[in-house]
């Protein structure tokens with residue numbers, strides 16, 4: 001049986017599709033454009049546009065000459081009509097970002113702060129809002145990421161070994177925050193952000209490479225979490241049986257070979273120093289990096305074989321790996337049994353800010369769905 005849709009619901013639906021037409025096309029439009037593209041009557045379009053104007057969500061952008069010689073007014077989205085905040089809490093720092101409705105960064109701050117369960121993150125948040133003169137009335141909400149298994153159904157942070165917490169109520173982190181808040185896993189947030197900025201594909205594997213190696217599987221813009229909230233642990237795929245010891249206690253994991261520690265900590269240098277020396281043709285570093293890419297290719301090929309989707313590389317390695325993408329593509333292609341051309345590795349666009357941006361986008365997404 002069909003559920004009868006009420007007039008109010010229909011009106012809300014029309015308003016939503018009109019707003020989304022602007023949002024998704026990135027284009028300025030006239031009333032007539034909207035009427036034609038959505039097959040809605042002009043009075044319906046006018047009425048909904050009036051509401052969007054009242055809410056300050058769209059604005060006039062100019063004129064175009066229409067066929068009858070009359071000039072029609074064009075309208076566009078007010079991209080900063082609302083803002084969202086993302087916070088990334090890790091062991092030694094807090095990152096905070098404010099974005100507009102397109103996920104563009106409006107303000108950013110990195111605070112060095114050692115994690116303590118008694119830290120009041122609300123103080124950092126309020127200071128950030130003050131320092132960048134951000135309008136609290138525009139604020140949709142505050143997304144917070146932790147390197148943790150987070151169960152939003154039970155309201156518990158189940159496990160966060162890096163932060164030394166286990167079975168902690170989420171409210172312990174968010175209780176002082178006066179705005180809507182939502183806590184999510186860091187890799188899922190990062191994957192969501194990288195997926196958001198991919199124009200063609202809304203399903204990706206996000207391979208995070210930093211000191212740790214992890215990731216997320218995003219299917220139709222939604223994280224696939226797995227039965228135990230442990231999906232996409234790419235860092236602990238075994239690429240070498242009986243290989244090097246991993247931090248997880250097992251041997252031969254991808255993380256044991258492709259953590260950035262292999263390129264800096266092992267050599268007692270910084271990652272920047274490594275790539276600087278590499279660019280100067282240091283033979284020893286060249287050999288190390290070639291093996292690094294061989295191992296990374298093994299991991300990427302496995303992900304491709306299982307998921308058959310684009311693989312977006314993110315994390316602190318992003319900028320450096322971009323310069324060596326041709327070489328990596330070649331290595332992955334050599335492993336591909338179907339002879340596919342390796343054009344499925346993408347370089348993330350958010351770098352080390354992906355987790356923050358992704359958690360802010362949680363509220364953008366909610367806004368878009370409910371407008």
Ligand SMILES: [Zn+2]
Nearest residue numbers: 236246248253
């Ligand atoms: Zn491992």
